Each structure stands twice: as structure tokens, then as C-alpha cells.
Amino acid sequence: MSQIEELQSRITAALSRIDAGVSEIAGRADDSPPGPDLAAALEEERRASAHLEDRLRALRAEHDDEIAALKADLDKSAEIDALKAELTTFDQALGQLDMDLQRLREANEQLRSSNAALRTANENGVGKPRLINKAMLAELEALRATRATEVAEVGVVLAKLKPLLADANGLPEGEDL
16 A cells, blocks of 8 residues: 555656646747747748639639630520521511412412403403403512512522621621622
8 A cells, every 4th residue: 555655646746747847838838939940830831821822713713714604605505596596487487478479479370361361352352451451550560579579588588698608608797798
């Protein structure tokens, strides 16, 4: 038992010395300036931090550029969708124009055949010259309307093709092909 008491007193004394040493070191650390190694390490950490901040700024700028490019691609996609919708509308209008043109051509053919019959009747002495003149004027007007419809149809097609051909050939828009 005496050995236990002796060991206990030695341990207590050692703990007291350790406590005093720690207190002395803590007091010196608070009062003394940092050593050159600590200052160099701190400066190195500051440089590394500044380097990482610069790299982070560069990555953010690159990320912003990528986002802007993706938005531009999205806008182009929206333009393409709008052009597709316009093309669909144009195709429908062109189909309607084609149906109208076919109907006009059929009407003109009927007018021509009735005029031919009227001329035949007139040759046989049954027709009136005034009616023949009216029929001829109507036929002439129908031919003019047909021609105007055809010119309008060609104009619509050319108006849609010119920008496409200018882009395909690398010509500036508005320059004749």
C-alpha cells in the first residue's frame, strides 16, 4: 500500500509540473510574436487562397460563357421552331392557292367551251353579236385573272426562296442571284 501512495504522490507531482509547463507555454505564446516559420506558412496559405479564388473566378466566368452559349442555342432552336411553323403555314397557303388556281383554270376551260359553242351558234345565224362580244370580254378577263394568279403564285415562291438561296450561296441578303 505504501507503494501505491508513493506512486500516487509521484503522479500528482508530475501532473503539477505538466500543468505548470503548459501554463508557461501558453503565457509565452500569447506574449511573443509568431515565429518566422508560422509567418511563412501563413503567407503561403494566403497565396494559395488567392490562387484558388482566382481559379474560382475563372471557372465562374467560363460557366457563365457556357450558359450564354446554351441560351443562344436555345434561342436558335426557338427560331427554327418558328420557321418550321411559318413553313407549315406557307405550305397550307400554297395548297389553298393551288386549289384556287385549279378551280380558276377549270372555270376558264368551261368559259372557252361555252364561247366556242356560242361562236358556232352565231355562225349558224342563231346568236347575237352583242352576246358574243360580252362572252369574249368575259373570257379575256378570266385569262387576265389567271395570269395575275400565276404571277402572284410565282412571287410568293420567289419571296420565300430568295433568302434561302442567299444563305445557301453565301450572298448578302437583298443581292440578286
